Amino acid sequence: MISNVCLVSCRKSxxxxxxxxxxxxxxxxxxxDRxxxxxxxxxxxxDLISSDPFVVRxxxxxxxxxxxxVDYYLTVKENLCVVCGxxxxxxxKNIVPHEYRRHFPIQMKDHNSHDVLLLCTSCHAVSNYYDNNLKQQLAVEFSAPIGCEEGMRMLEDPxxxxxxxxxxxxxHASKLPVNRREELLSEIRAFYLVDDVTEETLKNASNLETR
Ligand SMILES: [Zn+2]
Known part of the structure; x- marks a missing residue:
């Protein structure tokens, strides 16, 4: 029940x-992030406009x-457990578990950090315990399937x-079909807000931290 948390390492940054x-x-x-x-x-x-706070124009x-x-993505957020501080x-912590969220209509998924909050490992374990109780209930009442994905993936930013x-x-993939390649490139462009994706951008993106 108080399951995968101890197997999962905490964020490094x-x-x-x-x-x-x-x-x-x-x-x-x-x-x-920095x-x-x-x-x-x-x-x-x-251009660096200010170093504290760090502002780039x-x-x-x-x-x-x-x-x-008043966009959510403009507010300063603190790095602390939202339960105990x-x-x-x-x-x-994904407030809406991935197994449910994947069924949401696209417009509810595209701005996706709204329901991601930080919890310390012990609050995370407690919240998982309550999540699991609720999941059992939803499974009985609505036949909702219970968590098929591995816990690790659900802790990551999709x-x-x-x-x-x-x-x-x-x-690394040697032969990608042209349209697949274009699809992948457009994800990277959207993330970095750029029109051109260089080798260096790719290297940077390939090392993104996701937890
Ligand atoms: Zn806590």
Whole structure:
């Protein structure tokens, strides 16, 4: 019951670095991790506006902009357990388990970090225990199948995992069909908000942390 948690290692770096990306006209676009912000600087396609907080202004028109200034993705988030406030050894918690979420309509999935929160390992174990009780109930009442995927995968950020595996495929698979290749490239473009994907971008993406 209090299952896979001890088998899963905690994150090596904070989930939220709270670095900011700004559009060329200064509009805040989103928060991101330090590695990603630094990547724009290293590529010479962004300028450092401030180092604390770490703000990078893009030199190119981004492929998307937030719809409002109170966008969830613009708020600063703290690296701590949302239940007990502990600041060490936290892992992501998907509030809606993946096995249910995968059946949601696409518009409920595309902005997907809303229901990902940080929990420390002990709060995570407790919440899994209650999740499992509720899953049993849902299985009885609605015949909902119970967790088919391995626990490890469910702890990962699906978007980052997808971007990472896209990059690995592009780097290592020798013969990809043209349209598959294009599909993978567009995932990477969307993640980095760029039009061109270089070898270096791929290498960076292939090492993304996903937990
Ligand atoms: Zn906790």
């Amino acid at each position: 904070p989930l939220y670095d709270n670095c900011f990306l700004h559009a060329p006209d200064g509009q805040p676009l989103c928060t991101c 590695k990603k912000a630094q990547w724009y600087l290293d590529k010479g396609i962004g 893009l030199r190119f028109e981004p492929s998307g902009r937030p719809e409002s200034s 502990k600041r060490e050894s936290y892992i992501r 978007i980052r995992r997808q971007v990472r595996s896209a990059a690995r495929a592009l780097l």
